[in-house]
Structures are given as C-alpha cells and as structure tokens.
Amino acid sequence: MIFSHFLQMFQGKKVLIYGKGRVGTALKKFCEYHKISAEIKDDSDIIDGFDEYDVIIPSPGISPSHKIYTTGKIVGELDFVYAYLPKNFKIISITGTDGKSTTAWILYNLLKQEYGEGKVFLSGNFEIPFAETVQTIQERSLKNGYIILEVSSFMAYNIQSFQSTHSIFTNFETDHLNWHSNLQDYFNSKIRLFEHTIGTSLINEQVFSRAKEFGLALPKDIPNVRVFGVEILPTVIVSETKQSRMQSEKDEIAMLLHSSQGQKTPVLKDKTDGKNIIVSGQKKYLLNETRFSGMHNAINILSCVLVANVLKICSKRTREYLKDISGLPHRLELVTTRNEVRFIDDSKSTSAQSLIAALDSFGDQKICLIAGGSDKGDSFEHLGQILAKKVKHAELIGATQEILGKICEQQGVPYHSSESMDEAVCLSAKTAKSGDVILLSPGCASFGMFRDYLDRAEKFRRAVEKLDFM
Structure with missing residues (x-):
C-alpha cells in the first residue's frame, strides 16, 4: 500500500524513534532496511531538543503528555509502516479492552488453516511489531495475504492514513487512564480504528451500552457496522424488570446503529448465549465443539466466525477449523x-x-x-x-x-x-x-x-x- 506522497516526506529526512522497547527496535531495523536515516532514543538519553529531527515516531507506550508531542512532528507507528505494505494485503484489526489477544489468536489460526501458513501473519500488540511483520513480507517478496493485527488504544491514537480492511471491537471497560487524558479520550482512540476501516466493522453491542452508561459521546459516522453480542436469556438471577431494561437498552443501541445505515429492524442476529453461536439468525456453531469455554470465549469465537462469514469461508470448514485451535499461551x-x-x-x-x-x-x-x-x-x-x-x-x-x-x-x-x-x-x-x-x-x-x-x-x-x- 505504498503511498508515494507519504514516503516522500522521509526522503533525505532525519527520523527519531522514541522508545527502545520491542516496537522501537523493530522500527529502527525497518528504517535501516529502507535506508531511512533514523536514531532511536528514550528518556534515559540526554536530548538538548528535537529541532534536528524532521519526523518523530513514538513507541506506543509514550503517552500524549510527553514533550515530544509538542513538536508537531509526530507520525504514528501504524501510519508509517502501513505506507510500505503491498496493496493486496488485507488487514483485520482487533481492538477492545479485553479479549484482543485471544480473538487475534483464534482468528489467526482459523485463517491459517483456510489460506495456508505463509499467507497469514499475527502482528501488532501481540508480541510481533507491525514493522517486523511488514519487513518480513517485503523480504519474502509476498504480494498478497492477511495480517491479523492486535491494536491497542496507544497504537490507534495517532492513526491518520492507516486503513484496516475489517475490524473487530471486542468489548469496552475503563482502562489505561494513566495514559489517556480521560475515558472519552480512551474511547475515541479505539473508535478511530473503525473510522479508518474500509470494510466491515464488527462491534460488540456491549461497547455502545457501556459507553452510554459512562456518558460518553457515541460515534455517528462509522460505515458498514455489523453488531454482535450476548443473547439475553431468562435466569433466576436477573429479574424480569432488569431483563426488560437490558433488552430496551440493547434495542435502543441497535436502532441507533441500524437507522444510521438505513435499516429499520433492531434485531440482533449475530449473538451467543454462551453455548450456541448464532450467525445471521441461524445456529451455526456450538462452543462445546471447541477447546474453549466461558461466555467471554463464546463472544471471542462469535467475532471470529463473523469475519469468516464476511470472507465467505463456508461454515462447515469454519466449524472444523475451530475444533483444532488450542488456547492462547499465557491465557489460562x-x-x-x-x-x-x-x-x-x-x-x-x-x-x-x-x-x-x-x-x-x-x-x-x-x-x-x-x-x-x-x-x-x-x-x-x-x-x-x-x-x-x-x-x-x-x-x-x-x-x-x-x-x-x-x-x-x-x-x-x-x-x-x-x-x-x-x-x-x-x-x-x-x-x-x-x-x-x-x-x-x-x-x-x-x-x-x-x-x-x-x-x-x-x-x-x-x-x-x-x-x-x-
């Protein structure tokens, strides 16, 4: 996806990579590979100023309160690396407060079985920096494939030109308020990813429900939203009054989203009750046919099979693929x-x-x-x-x-x-x-x-x- 006008800004320029962790190190190697003049520094270095640098790429852990953000020279990691990605590669991005890594892992293994080992890459917040992944793709001269990209709110914060093919929003809760200025800023950072998604935005209805509970401003211009979520079932724990209120909130959120896309029905057709996984109103999968358990994993798998549905992978093959996927390392x-x-x-x-x-x-x-x-x-x-x-x-x-x-x-x-x-x-x-x-x-x-x-x-x-x- 090489944007010549974007790349010209790096020709003959001096780049500062700020942060010496895994991402910063990968960015430095990426610049060396592309013969871009770059230095890597962090707060442990003595820096007189930033005038000598034309572009500053912060590692995700560097918050907007840092002095480098006052320079007006910031280019985000995703924007910078995306400019070098071959145009026929598709990016499926995954963000959310929780479940990002597990969802990315399941989807990576599912698509790897469908398209082959060398065609699918797992990247981003998931241990392997985006720069390292794209450099590997270029070194192998690959022309097409898929990148499953786990995107943190830090990574999404600076998005300007990056585009995701399809994206998943797993869920939303309070988090990272030591990095973001407030909860709205954290939410906006997540939403920015979907404002830069050119295909389908798969969003858990819990995201909008929680945002509403927190009193946050909801987005109104995200195209191609497909909402999924938890089916409400009668239980001895939740009273009929509370069930009615919960369903009313779900309908209100769904109506808001569907009406923005010219649809009249607020019915949630992609859902799970923790056992059955329903796609487009039809029961397609059973959680107990996989190696995963719990409502949180039912939601994770639901979002993955929706991607498979969008990519037109038949449900029979998807079901067989899911049976062979083990849990994520360091997750239970x-x-x-x-x-x-x-x-x-x-x-x-x-x-x-x-x-x-x-x-x-x-x-x-x-x-x-x-x-x-x-x-x-x-x-x-x-x-x-x-x-x-x-x-x-x-x-x-x-x-x-x-x-x-x-x-x-x-x-x-x-x-x-x-x-x-x-x-x-x-x-x-x-x-x-x-x-x-x-x-x-x-x-x-x-x-x-x-x-x-x-x-x-x-x-x-x-x-x-x-x-x-x-």
Missing part, C-alpha cells in the same frame, strides 16, 4: 499439577475484567490467587463479589497491592502482600489443598516488577519449578 494455560493442585498461568490478564473472566472459569474449585501489578487507573469496582465467591486466599504483588488489599478486606478474603513472584508462589502453594487452583491472573499491567507479561509468566513458571515441598 496449565503449567503443571502437583498433589492435585493445578498451577495456571494467566499472565495475559492485564485488566479487572480479564481477571473476573478468569476467576469465573473454574466452577466450584477454590482458588489461591496471585494478582496485582502496575496501576493503569483501571476500576476494580466489580471485582469484590467474585473474589468473595471464588478466592480462598490472595497473594498481592506490585503497585496495586493496597487497592486490591482493601477489596479483599471488604469481602473477608484472606490476603498477603508479596515482594516477589517467588514469595507469592511459595505462600500460595503452602495455602493450597488438593483440588485447589493456584492462579496467576494479575488483572494489571506488568511494568515495575517485570519487563512485560512474558517475563511475568516466565518468573511464575520458574517459581513453580523451585517448589520443593509439593
């Missing part, structure tokens, strides 16, 4: 079992909602929880009830120890603040009994104690291996 992954105690790695859990989903995945088993980490300004207001129901003991780590500790106290959940992963695992193992689960599901970012969620997972596994009394 079994590490080992000792004395009938299971050790589960859910290091990918970086939000309160993903922690709640993890706790809800273990039925009646009692959980020794290891949670906590960097404070992103996330809300933990809905965590208390499920902690009281599921957790027999909590080991808390990182900067959010005090916040989570107060919730544990309010709910009568025994807890302890650990200084290291080794300590947290050791004390959890001493507390656990046969049949229990020791679950690492931080519900927070990894920064501070760990390099990233992979480092956190590795330290958890090593701590488990060190146990000599189980």
